[in-house]
Amino acid sequence: MALSISPIQIQALAATYGTPLYIYDVDTITKQYQTLTHAFADTNATFFYACKANTNINILKHILSIGANIDCSSINEAKLALKAGFKGSQILYTSNGIHFSEIEEAVSMGVHINIDSLSNLEKFGEKYGHSYPVGLRLRPNIMAGGNLKISTGHTKSKFGIPIEQIDEIIRLKNTYHIHIQGLHIHTGSEIKDVDVFIKGSSVLFDLANRFDELIYLDLGGGFKVPYKEGEEGTDMIKLGKEVTAAFNNFHQSYPKKLQVWFEPGKFLVSASGYFVTTVNVLKQNGETLIAGVNSGFNHLIRPMFYDAYHQITNISNPQGAPKNYMVTGNICETDTFATDRLLSEVREGDLLVFSNAGAYGFEMGSNYNARLLPAQVMIKSGMAHLIRKRDVFEDLLRNQIELD
């Protein structure tokens, strides 16, 4: 897949800010958002960017500027959203396994909340009764997603209130007169199959009849993006058409028109991001030719965490004769970015660029092996801006208390 930023610009940024380096081309985020709004033009749809994918404050501000809302998975994400300028009404807090005090804080911030346990729902009812509208995060018992680690709606999943506990939900709702305004599901990530979303909607349609104050049905995020040449992502036009038809059909027998909410993370930001590394060492280990780069799973964990594929481009030697490489990081455990990967001939010092690094890249980074977190650069309308400085050695000691 072609890079949206020219190799010359990437080389210049690498020279200015050093590597490893994250670069985000935010015009791609804008295009992705337009694809969504276009696909759902005939539905009352609202998109909340799942900011767990990337919380750099400048990315959040860009998301706000293009008209999207924001979905948060921790109270600090919600605080970052407020800081970026989102209003409480534009923020959704979809929680999992949190202490009730975070829900109280979210209420004081005036954000939408999806509650995901009976225990917190009961506490919510006791404290707020009908005074604050709330949504329910449900577990729809649907197996979906690219792999088990990113499947969240199946029968063994920790997420949401299992739909078979609907009578208990209704009992709590009636006992405390809880104002339930929405029903939410998120079945997983990297879902290509449009039917999964249709199946999810029909689970929510069946339950909606038990609630009379709903304003939204939230189908979560999880749209698939292409990672490889020739790979297809979720067909948004098809999804838009089928969801619209399903909602139109549902509205024929439901007394009011509900909005459909989505929480795309990857779909909005994945393709905008590039991770630039430098080759430290080349090694011929038996049959295997290893290109060892100056980074590791501490900066981009997706390949090691869930065998994610990232396209890698050797921008320093595009005309080099293609050879097969294992691309590895410098961390002290197995640290493999790619195996059997055909790259134009790699030399020590070459820049290898990882595509689709905008989502869950820097965000999942750590200082493991006392390595420093990379800088982040944002490109907007062709202009590059440093949006996070590279860590310095002192950052490793920040918050440590050195005893005598």
Ligand SMILES: Cc1ncc(COP(=O)(O)O)c(C=O)c1O
């Ligand atoms: C509740 C919820 N919504 C949305 C998302 C975003 O998923 P994706 O980045 O695959 O769109 C996630 C991802 O974990 C999630 O847990």
